[in-house]
Amino acid sequence: MRNKWSPKLAPDQTGRVAIVTGANTGLGFETARALAEKGAQVIMACRDAKRAESARQEILSQLPSAQITVELIDTGSQDSVRHFATNFQQAHSRLDLLINNAGIMITPYFQTADGFEGQLGVNYLGHFLLTGLLLPMLTATPGSRVVSLYSLAADWHGVQFDDLQFKEKYDATKAYSQSKQACLMFGLELNQRLQAAGNNTIALAAHPGYSKSDLSRHLSLPIRWMLAIFGPLILQPTADGALPTLYAALDNDLKGGEAVGPAGRKQTRGAPVVVPVNEQAQDAAARSRLWSLSEELCGISYVF
Ligand SMILES: NC(=O)c1ccc[n+]([C@@H]2O[C@H](COP(=O)([O-])OP(=O)(O)OC[C@H]3O[C@@H](n4cnc5c(N)ncnc54)[C@H](OP(=O)(O)O)[C@@H]3O)[C@@H](O)[C@H]2O)c1
Numbered sequence: 001m002r003n004k005w006s007p008k009l010a011p012d013q014t015g016r017v018a019i020v021t022g023a024n025t026g027l028g029f030e031t032a033r034a035l036a037e038k039g040a041q042v043i044m045a046c047r048d049a050k051r052a053e054s055a056r057q058e059i060l061s062q063l064p065s066a067q068i069t070v071e072l073i074d075t076g077s078q079d080s081v082r083h084f085a086t087n088f089q090q091a092h093s094r095l096d097l098l099i100n101n102a103g104i105m106i107t108p109y110f111q112t113a114d115g116f117e118g119q120l121g122v123n124y125l126g127h128f129l130l131t132g133l134l135l136p137m138l139t140a141t142p143g144s145r146v147v148s149l150y151s152l153a154a155d156w157h158g159v160q161f162d163d164l165q166f167k168e169k170y171d172a173t174k175a176y177s178q179s180k181q182a183c184l185m186f187g188l189e190l191n192q193r194l195q196a197a198g199n200n201t202i203a204l205a206a207h208p209g210y211s212k213s214d215l216s217r218h219l220s221l222p223i224r225w226m227l228a229i230f231g232p233l234i235l236q237p238t239a240d241g242a243l244p245t246l247y248a249a250l251d252n253d254l255k256g257g258e259a260v261g262p263a264g265r266k267q268t269r270g271a272p273v274v275v276p277v278n279e280q281a282q283d284a285a286a287r288s289r290l291w292s293l294s295e296e297l298c299g300i301s302y303v304f
Pocket of ligand 1: 021022023024025026027028045046047048051073074075076077100101102103104105122123149150151152180207208209210211212213214215216241
């Protein structure tokens with residue numbers, strides 16, 4: 001455990017290639033900017049070309065020599081994820097950092113293009129497929145890492161195996177919790193499978209506590225008003241919220257399989273440290289069950 005960490009303490013990233021999903025705003029934007037500042041070649045993997053280009057220009061205005069490009073991906077569409085992965089593999093010869101960050105929170109019920117419950121599809125299954133498709137490139141790149149963004153909300157409900165797609169009764173908060181718990185379990189299970197196969201790539205999970213971002217856009221108007229008024233008291237600045245992700249991606253003392261979150265009270269804010277995870281995430285059988293279901297749903301078989 002450390003009291004303070006900043007990307008300044010991390011090694012230079014020149015020559016390394018990073019993908020950040022959902023990099024046009026919020027935590028993804030701050031993560032992309034910080035990685036570019038460390039010298040990495042950053043691919044902003046975003047769903048909207050206009051928003052992504054405007055974010056890229058903002059980063060370039062601050063860091064004119066940044067190596068930063070935009071590639072389109074919709075994590076709610078398996079076709080789009082496959083298209084992105086194919087294009088990426090054709091254009092690049094290495095992948096050092098895959099930051100599975102894109103996300104939505106507490107949305108009204110919808111199904112993704114593939115018929116998955118929306119939050120599970122966008123937040124988790126899209127990233128599960130993306131990581132599986134890019135795995136050969138990751139494992140061929142020495143010292144590569146995968147970071148999965150989860151949330152304190154993972155503890156609220158967890159993965160409900162009896163109705164993964166919320167076909168019985170939709171509950172937006174539980175569906176968000178499930179999707180983030182799945183991201184956490186995936187990060188831990190991926191690392192275990194990588195290590196078991198003797199791969200050099202490591203995987204970690206990270207959560208930002210409560211951080212300012214656009215994530216509340218689907219919440220009800222009264223809650224958004226409350227957040228506008230009281231948010232500054234509750235939420236840490238976006239750049240601070242990106243620190244657990246950056247720590248998980250860059251710190252050399254981490255071995256893989258760790259979850260990282262803020263050190264402060266109830267993990268809501270503060271410097272990034274390794275944090276404990278809930279019971280379901282520690283359950284190897286549950287992680288393995290989720291893995292098998294995810295492979296089936298995404299039509300992919302991971303090759304280690
Ligand atoms: N902020 C927090 O306190 C907090 C707490 C716990 C966990 N997190 C996690 O942190 C991650 C980043 O969230 P944030 O707080 O930075 O929220 P945000 O400001 O709303 O950013 C979310 C990003 O994800 C992108 N995205 C959404 N749906 C997508 C899709 N189908 N395909 C591709 N990209 C998509 C968004 O793109 P558009 O702008 O085009 O919609 C945006 O770039 C999420 O995984 C979230 O669950 C955040």
